[in-house]
Amino acid sequence: MSRVLIVGAGLTGSLCACLLRREIPNKVKIVVWDKARGAGGRMSTSRSPSNATCTVDLGAQYITATPYYAQIHRSFYDELLAHEILKPLAAAVEGMNVKEEGLRNFVTPKGICSIVKHYLRESAGAEVCYEHHVTHIRQRGAGWEVQRAGGPAEQFDAVVLTMPVPQILQLQGDVSSLIDESQRQKLEAVSYSSRYAVGLFYDAGVQIDVPWAAKYITDNPCIRFISIDDKKRNLESPGCGPSVVVHTSVPFGLRHLEEAKEEVEPLILEELQKVLPGLPQPISVKCQKWRYSQVTGAVADCPGQMTLLSRPLLVCGGDGFTHSNFDGCIESALKVLDVLKSSL
Numbered sequence: 001m002s003r004v005l006i007v008g009a010g011l012t013g014s015l016c017a018c019l020l021r022r023e024i025p026n027k028v029k030i031v032v033w034d035k036a037r038g039a040g041g042r043m044s045t046s047r048s049p050s051n052a053t054c055t056v057d058l059g060a061q062y063i064t065a066t067p068y069y070a071q072i073h074r075s076f077y078d079e080l081l082a083h084e085i086l087k088p089l090a091a092a093v094e095g096m097n098v099k100e101e102g103l104r105n106f107v108t109p110k111g112i113c114s115i116v117k118h119y120l121r122e123s124a125g126a127e128v129c130y131e132h133h134v135t136h137i138r139q140r141g142a143g144w145e146v147q148r149a150g151g152p153a154e155q156f157d158a159v160v161l162t163m164p165v166p167q168i169l170q171l172q173g174d175v176s177s178l179i180d181e182s183q184r185q186k187l188e189a190v191s192y193s194s195r196y197a198v199g200l201f202y203d204a205g206v207q208i209d210v211p212w213a214a215k216y217i218t219d220n221p222c223i224r225f226i227s228i229d230d231k232k233r234n235l236e237s238p239g240c241g242p243s244v245v246v247h248t249s250v251p252f253g254l255r256h257l258e259e260a261k262e263e264v265e266p267l268i269l270e271e272l273q274k275v276l277p278g279l280p281q282p283i284s285v286k287c288q289k290w291r292y293s294q295v296t297g298a299v300a301d302c303p304g305q306m307t308l309l310s311r312p313l314l315v316c317g318g319d320g321f322t323h324s325n326f327d328g329c330i331e332s333a334l335k336v337l338d339v340l341k342s343s344l
């Protein structure tokens, strides 16, 4: 049985695992490694340090389907709606882009990570390992030897890389020598926005009195987006107070990119008080630096994937090869699946 390693338990990696399991049920052993402590990647859901049942989405906020993608990815939307993982966005979002007609917005009551967890659950039998940080990939005969930080190397027949492109370029071993000059130029030209996200958790019973569930801010140099996360998700979690998520603007994110997040967090909280004066004191705060937030320039001429070597297969996917949202990840996972199917 072929052993396939998928690096990354974000949306693209989990979709690759699920689609591969569904398309080739009994012929492959699927292994997923992620360096983080849990699933989700940029669609992760963070827990309050003081009460693990209270959560906040620090990355992706909601899923927007254009009429085109609602049609071509209909089965994906229908599946998540049937499992009540997606629900129509019912709350008010001030300043949302409504220029395009026919957009449908969805929220994830159980947190954005519930999408990724659904696909991992559906990859029945896949071995999913966290705190597995891939550092080296070396070709060994007809397969790959994959080395992770602080653990033994393992052998695989095919490897799929789904992390942001700059993190693919950081891998050591044979990856660098496999990338030809034209591929390198394309990979190095990929660009991402950078921003910070801060999650604030409040005591049960605290009221945050604003007429919206989320709002885009256009007149503050630091803050771009604020969401009362539980209100946006239409969530009732007994024992939890409200949770708020704040995204900074990209210029602010870039300006403070190399600083420690502990130093940047107070600056963001100070600006937040200016935007929302009288906001109560939270019981805990979580700050996240998104160095690779959303793709602003995808890999050119490689829709969905780039194959670095066909035999043994080493293929890259992820939103860096499409665009940064749910549909971009589906597109990439479907392209990676095609390559895997013809290789295995």
Ligand SMILES: Cc1cc2nc3c(=O)[nH]c(=O)nc-3n(C[C@H](O)[C@H](O)[C@H](O)COP(=O)(O)OP(=O)(O)OC[C@H]3O[C@@H](n4cnc5c(N)ncnc54)[C@H](O)[C@@H]3O)c2cc1C
Residues within 6 Å of the ligand: 007, 008, 009, 010, 011, 012, 013, 033, 034, 035, 036, 039, 040, 041, 042, 043, 058, 059, 060, 061, 062, 063, 064, 132, 133, 134, 135, 162, 163, 164, 167, 195, 197, 247, 290, 292, 293, 294, 317, 318, 319, 320, 323, 324, 325, 326, 327, 328, 329
């Ligand atoms: C602030 C923010 C807001 C966003 N808002 C939205 C939104 O509202 N709607 C929307 O649809 N999308 C949104 N997005 C974009 C969306 O989150 C991404 O497009 C999507 O999550 C990308 O998924 P991915 O699996 O391709 O990559 P990732 O989610 O980045 O997954 C890659 C995984 O690889 C792991 N990894 C990296 N390096 C290694 C290594 N060496 N070894 C092992 N594991 C490794 C990482 O830990 C990560 O889990 C937003 C993103 C951000 C950051």
